[in-house]
Amino acid sequence: MKTLVVYYSRTHTTQKAAEIIADRLGETDEADIIDLKDNIDRSGVGGYLRSGRDVVFLKKPKLESLGKELNSYDQVVVGTPIWAWNMSAPVRSFMTSNKDILLTKNVSFFCTMGSSGDTRCFQQMQMISGVEPNVTLSLLTKDVHAKQAFEQINEFVKKLR
Numbered sequence: 001m002k003t004l005v006v007y008y009s010r011t012h013t014t015q016k017a018a019e020i021i022a023d024r025l026g027e028t029d030e031a032d033i034i035d036l037k038d039n040i041d042r043s044g045v046g047g048y049l050r051s052g053r054d055v056v057f058l059k060k061p062k063l064e065s066l067g068k069e070l071n072s073y074d075q076v077v078v079g080t081p082i083w084a085w086n087m088s089a090p091v092r093s094f095m096t097s098n099k100d101i102l103l104t105k106n107v108s109f110f111c112t113m114g115s116s117g118d119t120r121c122f123q124q125m126q127m128i129s130g131v132e133p134n135v136t137l138s139l140l141t142k143d144v145h146a147k148q149a150f151e152q153i154n155e156f157v158k159k160l161r
Contacts, residue, residue, distance in 0.1 A: 001029050001106075003160070004068065007079035008036040008090040010043075010051060013112045013141045014081045017153065021077060021110070024157040032073075036090045037064040054089035063093050070098055075106040077160065078125065085117035087124050095128045102129045108160055110137035112144055135159040 005022040009015035018033060025031035038061040042051050054061065070076065080091035087095075095102070107129065111121050118138035126132055137156040143149040 001074045001161070002072065003029060003031045003075040003077060004070065004073040005031060005033045005077045005079065006036060006066075006094060007033075008038075008081070008088045008094075009079075009112075010047065010081060010083075010088070011141075013144050014079050016144050017110060017112055017139055017149065018077075018079045020150070020153050021079075021157060021160075024154065025077075025160060028161065032068060034066050034068060036066075036094055038062065038090045038093070039064065051089065052084045055083045055086040055092075058092070059089045060093040060096055061089050063090060063097070070101045070105075073105065075108070075160065076102060077108045077110065079110045079112070080121065080125070082111055082113035082117035082121055085120050087111070087121045091125070092128065095125060099129055102131050105131075106134050107131045108135040108137075108156075109133045110139065110156065112139045112141055114141050 005018050007014050007018035022031045022033040080087040109125050139149045
């Protein structure tokens, strides 16, 4: 099965998880990975505040081209950090602009979070895309950085296969 892992990461936590997922999937199947880019400075305190504002006001920033054709994948795994108990604005843009294609794919979701917000985030992702995910995975930031999330990620990947 050919899988695409698509994610956005402001602080590299979601990126770490996405890379592990793509790496594990790539052991037995073909897996590619795309980091969504919106060309908005989200670094530091100002970026943190800007990101929170963007999700509260349901902003959908313009994304750079993916550089890959979504139609060529059987499965799409979408990852987002939780911002103010919501999916990130760049992932909202991706889900909105690719809704028609996602409806034709096996889709799964994962998120990284400081403490909570995963249930609401997954509900938003499902509502915006119109897709009920095959599998979901919620990871705590501290577990990703301490490498304690490996078992959860391995179980997620087994379900994706």
